[in-house]
Amino acid sequence: MIKVEGLTRAYGSFIAVDDISFECRPGTVTGFLGPNGAGKTTTMRVMVGLTPATRGDVTIGGLHYRDIPNPGRHVGVLLDASAQHAGRTGREVLEIGARTMGLPASRIDEMLHLVSLDSRESKRRVRNYSLGMRQRLGIAHALLGEPTVLILDEPANGLDPAGIRWMRGLLKGYADQGGTVLLSSHLLHEVEQIADEMILIGNGKIVARGTRDELLRSATRGETTTLVTALDNQQLAAALAEKGLVVHPAGDGLRVTAEPVDVGRVAADRQIVLTDLRAGHEGGLEDLFLELTADTQRDVLAGTVSTEVPA
Amino acid sequence: MSVAAAYPTLDVSGTPVVPFGRLVSVELRKLADTRAGRWLLISIAALTMLVLIIQMAVVLGQDLHPRFLDFLQGMNTPMGILLPVLGVMSVTSEWSQRTAMVTFTLEPSRVRVVAAKIVSLLVISVLALAVGLLLGSLANVLYGGLSGNVAVWGSVGKYVAYYLLLYVFGMLTGFAFGAVFLNSPAGIVVYFVYSFVLPGLLILAGQLMAWFESIRPWIDFNNDQNDLIDGSVHGSGWAHLFTGALVWLVLPLALGILRIRRAEVK
Numbered sequence: 026m027i028k029v030e031g032l033t034r035a036y037g038s039f040i041a042v043d044d045i046s047f048e049c050r051p052g053t054v055t056g057f058l059g060p061n062g063a064g065k066t067t068t069m070r071v072m073v074g075l076t077p078a079t080r081g082d083v084t085i086g087g088l089h090y091r092d093i094p095n096p097g098r099h100v101g102v103l104l105d106a107s108a109q110h111a112g113r114t115g116r117e118v119l120e121i122g123a124r125t126m127g128l129p130a131s132r133i134d135e136m137l138h139l140v141s142l143d144s145r146e147s148k149r150r151v152r153n154y155s156l157g158m159r160q161r162l163g164i165a166h167a168l169l170g171e172p173t174v175l176i177l178d179e180p181a182n183g184l185d186p187a188g189i190r191w192m193r194g195l196l197k198g199y200a201d202q203g204g205t206v207l208l209s210s211h212l213l214h215e216v217e218q219i220a221d222e223m224i225l226i227g228n229g230k231i232v233a234r235g236t237r238d239e240l241l242r243s244a245t246r247g248e249t250t251t252l253v254t255a256l257d258n259q260q261l262a263a264a265l266a267e268k269g270l271v272v273h274p275a276g277d278g279l280r281v282t283a284e285p286v287d288v289g290r291v292a293a294d295r296q297i298v299l300t301d302l303r304a305g306h307e308g309g310l311e312d313l314f315l316e317l318t319a320d321t322q323r324d325v326l327a328g329t330v331s332t333e334v335p336a
Numbered sequence: 337m338s339v340a341a342a343y344p345t346l347d348v349s350g351t352p353v354v355p356f357g358r359l360v361s362v363e364l365r366k367l368a369d370t371r372a373g374r375w376l377l378i379s380i381a382a383l384t385m386l387v388l389i390i391q392m393a394v395v396l397g398q399d400l401h402p403r404f405l406d407f408l409q410g411m412n413t414p415m416g417i418l419l420p421v422l423g424v425m426s427v428t429s430e431w432s433q434r435t436a437m438v439t440f441t442l443e444p445s446r447v448r449v450v451a452a453k454i455v456s457l458l459v460i461s462v463l464a465l466a467v468g469l470l471l472g473s474l475a476n477v478l479y480g481g482l483s484g485n486v487a488v489w490g491s492v493g494k495y496v497a498y499y500l501l502l503y504v505f506g507m508l509t510g511f512a513f514g515a516v517f518l519n520s521p522a523g524i525v526v527y528f529v530y531s532f533v534l535p536g537l538l539i540l541a542g543q544l545m546a547w548f549e550s551i552r553p554w555i556d557f558n559n560d561q562n563d564l565i566d567g568s569v570h571g572s573g574w575a576h577l578f579t580g581a582l583v584w585l586v587l588p589l590a591l592g593i594l595r596i597r598r599a600e601v602k
Contacts, residue, residue, distance in 0.1 A: 026344050051344050074444045075437060075601040086346025091444040094353040099346050102441045108434035112370035121369070124362050125354060125442045150371075166438070173346065205344075 026051050026174055026205035027072065032081035034067050041067045043229035044081070049207045049222075051173070054200045056220030057209040058314065064229040065209040066104065069178050073102050085174055097126040100174045101167030106159035106183070111152035115142060115162045118151065119169060126170045136165035141191075156183030164192070175199065177208040181215045193219045213314050225314060233313065241310055250305035251285045254278030256298045264295045280305050354443055359452035364459060367426055376422055377460075381467055383414035388475040396483060403488040405495060407472040407479075412499060412565055415464055419503050420531070422460065423510025424523040426453050427592070431518045436601045446597050450515070457511060461503040469496065498564040505561060509585050515592020518599065530584070535559050557584040 027049040034042040042064040049055040057065050070076040072083045074090040085093065085100055093099050109118050119133045137147050140161040151159065160183050167175060175196070181189045197219050200206050210216045216223060217237055225233040225240075233240060254277050255261040262272045262279055268291055271282040278301060281288050285302055292299050367373050391410045395402045427450075430436040443449050480487030513530070514523040535558040542549035553560060553572075557580030563569035569577070 026346075070600075073441050075440060077600075086344060086348075088346055088348065093346065093444075094348050095351045096444060097442045098351050099348065104437055104441075105434070108437045110370055110429065110433040110435050112372055112433075117369050121362055121366065122438070122442065124365065125358065127354070127358060 026086055027055075027176075027207055028082075028084045028087075029068065029072070030082045030084075032068060032071060032083060033079045034064075034071060034076060035079045040229050042071070045226065045229070045231050046081075047224050047231065047234065049174075049205050051205045052200055052203050053221040054196055054206040054208065054219050056216035056223040057207060057226065058211070058213060058216055058223055059209075059226035060211050063211075063226045065211075065226060066178050068226075069104060069176055069207070069209065072176055073100070073104070075104070095126060095170075097122065097170040097172070099170070099172050100176060101170065101172035102175075103160075103163040103167040103177045103180055105178065106156065106163035106180075109151045109159065109162070112150055114148050114150055115154065115158070116147040118162060119147075119166060122166050122169050128169060132169060136169055139168065139195075140165040157185055157188055160184055161188070164195070173203070174205045175207065177206070179209055179211070181210060181212070189215060213311055217310065237310070240313060243313065248282055249284050251281045251283055251288045252276075252278060252301070252303050252305040253281060253285075253288050253292075253299060254301040255292065256300060260295070261292060261297050261299075264291050264297065275305070356448065356452065356455075359443060359448060360455045360459070363426070363449075363452045363456035367422065367456060367460065370429075372429075373422075373425070376418065376425065380414060380418045380422070380464060381471075383418065384411045384468060384471055387411060387414055388471055392475060392479060392482070395479065401485060401488070402476075402479060403490050404472065404476045405490060405492050407475040408468065408492060408495060408499070409565060410475075411468040411472055412502065415468060415499075415503055416506055417531075419461065419464060420506040420510030420513075420527055421524055423457055423507040424514035424527055425520060426457060427511055427514040427596075428518060428520040428523050432520050434602070440601055447593065450593055450596060454508065454511065457507045458504060461500060461507050464503055465496065465500050468499070495567050498567060498569070502561055502564050505557075505581065505585065508589065509557075512585055512588035512592050515596055516588050518595065531558060554579045555583050557581060 029048070030046050031044055032042055032046070033040065033044050045064075045068065047055075057068070059065050067076060071078045072085065072090060073096075083090070090096060090100070113121075116133065116137070119136060120130070122128075123130065123133050137144070142158065142161055142165070146154075146158065151162070154162065160180055164177070164180060167177065177196075181192055184192060196206050196208065200221070208216065208220075220237070222236055223234065223240060224231055233243065235243070252275060253261065258274075258277075258279055265272050265279070265281055265283075265288065268287075270287070270291075273280045285304055289299070289302055291297075292302075368377055387410050388407060391402070391407065394400070395406075430439055439449055440446055476487045476489065479485070509530075510523070510527050513527045514520075517523045517526065535556060538552055538556045539559070542552040553576045557577070560573065560576045560580045563573045564577070
């Protein structure tokens with residue numbers, strides 16, 4: 026539904042977005058991931074015509090954004106929740122949107138209800154809103170025109186954990202009904218649970234893409250790893266090393282290049298009490314994300330990972 | 337609907353473009369739906385009223401015999417100062433408050449948005465004139481009652497048309513300056529320099545340089561507009577207004593629209 030083809034955006038000699046191409050399909054959530062300044066926002070701004078492309082093309086449903094009549098009825102956009110007049114009330118912000126799109130006033134109440142802004146809050150000026158409330162208002166604004174495509178830049182930013190969970194459910198439901206969702210984030214865990222496909226971008230280039238499983242496979246390079254925590258990690262590490270398994274420290278526990286069942290068996294044999302045992306791909310994705318998106322950190326990270334546990 | 341499309345397309349057949357009238361009504365609403373905007377509108381009316389009250393005190397105290405037209409001329413000062421500020425703000429607030437991002441995603445044709453803003457300012461000009469006429473009439477009736485003299489109405493049709501032109505010039509010049517700078521303080525300050533400092537400088541320059549004095553009326557838009565206030569504008573006066581408007585209204589407006597069209601909205 027959204028098609029980005031060879032998109033490049035340069036500011037003088039600085040290339041913010043460097044020849045990227047991808048597609049977002051209806052009925053799916055696409056996560057657009059990358060650290061701050063990777064080019065996510067610039068890409069989304071080009072999508073909706075706020076920034077001209079230097080080269081390349083973006084179409085939504087086969088049309089350039091500028092050629093979509095009454096675009097709010099087709100594409101819901103939230104690029105910056107703080108880009109609202111501080112002196113307007115939340116309700117008035119939606120009122121202006123609804124009037125521009127030609128929607129009945131009842132739609133405003135529906136949206137306020139959907140994003141859990143009560144009538145008292147909706148009458149307050151945006152100046153007095155927390156970032157989380159602004160995000161809710163921004164999501165309400167994006168959904169106002171019942172669009173079939175959603176483009177959201179960092180929508181979870183500023184939401185509390187309950188709010189993030191709520192938004193996940195909302196977007197998932199939206200995609201299940203056939204909608205196309207593109208959302209960006211610099212936090213992997215915000216996106217990996219709902220995104221059907223993830224696009225990782227760093228320094229303006231796409232560095233990896235695929236479903237969660239596809240990315241995991243490439244992250245672990247075919248190796249199976251297990252995360253394990255024992256009451257006595259040193260004892261466990263020594264026991265595993267004796268069996269010839271590769272062990273690295275990871276957080277409070279250890280990362281072992283083996284199936285969880287093998288690790289469990291070693292622990293059982295030695296009567297070592299485990300407090301946590303699971304397949305270790307979450308960290309793998311996190312590592313992949315950091316590794317791919319932060320060129321300057323690559324060597325440092327590699328060094329950390331290969332550090333052996335002192336016996 | 338094509339079901340087997342390899343690439344899903346948007347079905348936009350049922351959605352017409354946003355009608356221009358709707359854009360205008362939204363822009364009108366945006367002029368009044370914030371505290372700043374509402375108070376600017378209220379102060380325009382309040383200041384006009386204040387000027388009329390002072391004028392009333394003076395004419396009563398000095399036993400002058402004002403006509404309806406004198407009261408109408410009194411209201412020109414506050415309108416002339418504040419309406420252009422509204423013109424500046426109507427465009428710059430979109431940039432300083434960053435609402436342009438939302439405005440231009442809901443209506444990607446920036447020229448249509450600018451046109452809607454200009455029409456909304458013309459509507460406000462007419463409303464301001466109507467309020468001014470109402471307050472002026474009230475003052476004249478009140479004067480009749482307070483002074484015991486007969487209120488003189490006379491024929492003011494020509495002046496009403498001139499004043500409307502005056503307000504439109506002020507509004508649009510303010511809008512044009514706002515569009516050029518896309519920044520409220522800069523737009524307002526430059527407008528006031530243009531409006532209050534520049535006319536004096538131009539006259540001074542004309543006194544110092546004879547050759548400049550011969551071209552000054554053609555470019556001195558502010559002083560040219562005085563002929564509208566006192567109703568003395570004639571053939572060459574219209575020509576001066578025309579060229580003055582080209583320099584101080586049309587040119588900055590064109591530059592401003594060009595800037596808005598190209599600007600990256602952040």
